Amino acid sequence: MTPGARVAASIEIIDDILGGQAAEQALTRWARNSRFAGSKDRAAVRDLVFATLRTWRSDAVLGGGEDGRARMIGRLRAEGSDIEALFDGAGHAPAPMTDEEKQAGATPTETGDRWNLPEWLLPQWQAALGDDAEAVALLAQDRAPITLRVNTRECSVADVQSALESEQVLSEANSLSPTALSVLFNPRRVRQSQAYTDGWIEMQDAASQAVVDAIPDGTRALDYCAGGGGKALALAARGFTVWAHDIAPGRMADIPDRAERAGVQIRVVAPDQLPAKEKFDIVLCDAPCSGSGAWRRSPEGKWALTQARLDQLNSIQDEILDTAMSHLAPDGTMVYVTCSVLDCENEHRINAFLTRHPDWRCSYQNRWAISAEGDGFFTAHLTQG
Secondary structure, three states: OOOHHHHHHHHHHHHHHOOOOHHHHHHHHHHHHOOOHHHHHHHHHHHHHHHHOOHHHHHHHHOOOOHHHHHHHHHHHHHHHOOHHHHHOOOOOOOOOOOOHHHHHHHHHHHHHHHHOHHHHHHHHHHHHHHHHHHHHHOOOOOOOOOOEEOOOOHHHHHHHHHHOOOOOOEEEEOOOOOOEEEEHHHHHHOOOOOHHOOOEEEOOOHHHHHHHOOOOOOEEOOOOOOOOHHHEEEEEHOOOOEEEEHHHHHHHOOHOOOOOHOOOEEEOOOHOOOOOOEEEEEEEOOOOOHHHHOOOOHHHHHOOOOOHHHHHHHHHHHHHHHHHHHHEEEEEEEEOOOOHHHHHHEEEEEEHHHOOOOOEEEEEEEEEOOOOOOOOEEEEEEOO
């Protein structure tokens, strides 16, 4: 595909998203209908679409319109691209720009447009981040770092770096966790590398790893909202006997294969398979949340979020804590985690829990800001007595 054809494909996909399709669904549908597109073409189109989703509001202002074509013009203007060379109508490229399109568009000046956040969310974003609100909002418009977790049960960090370098994947130490490596070059080769095949590495955000690093030592751990199992695997690598549980068991489908590859054992249990008598030193509640700390990776989420949905998530978070606590052994620690930067999902939920359960206390609390090294995360450790 020519660069112009990639732009045209991105416009088509953005219009599908505007029509109600989920981003991944729209991308998959386009790829299936475009067998001529090679892996580099698919990656380039995906990058353009996701860049536009991260900068949805500012691109519309820069492009002078709300549809896919206008937003793509805005994205290319923001990147300083030669738009007329891409919109030349040749082959499968977009039709040339009209005089009106050339004159349309302006520099974003409104806060919501510059920060690329929903208008209703701005007060909560500012309240949570204070003086850093603008800097974090702008950083959240960039691509997220690609980070690996080294399985130190199998190898050393140096072993992994050397093995990856032999396959033209360059990495460096990430300061957020001693097991984290940031990929500097050739990230798309990681999953095809021997280190990945041999279970030496997993894809995991560095702040997510830091959350697990902060968990106290113990013997038995329950990952109560396990999802794909990233934190369960990290706990197993630390030597815990791990049970993985999720209210939607289908989310855990890949855990057995991932555990086998990593050389660890994780017991996967559906809600009706978790006996009430089972008690754990650690109960990890990686609660469903807005994902605001990871919107670089899933930018569609910030435009789908509503106040009603955020209120619903807060209720779910409270319910998870109140339910999961029954599985904690005496002197154990319940660990609450979100990948959110919003107070209402973090400190406010811990304060509400302690109000409901005055015989509990918070023994540890920390935030990791959205940064060049990792996503935004929050954690708190809760103990009884």
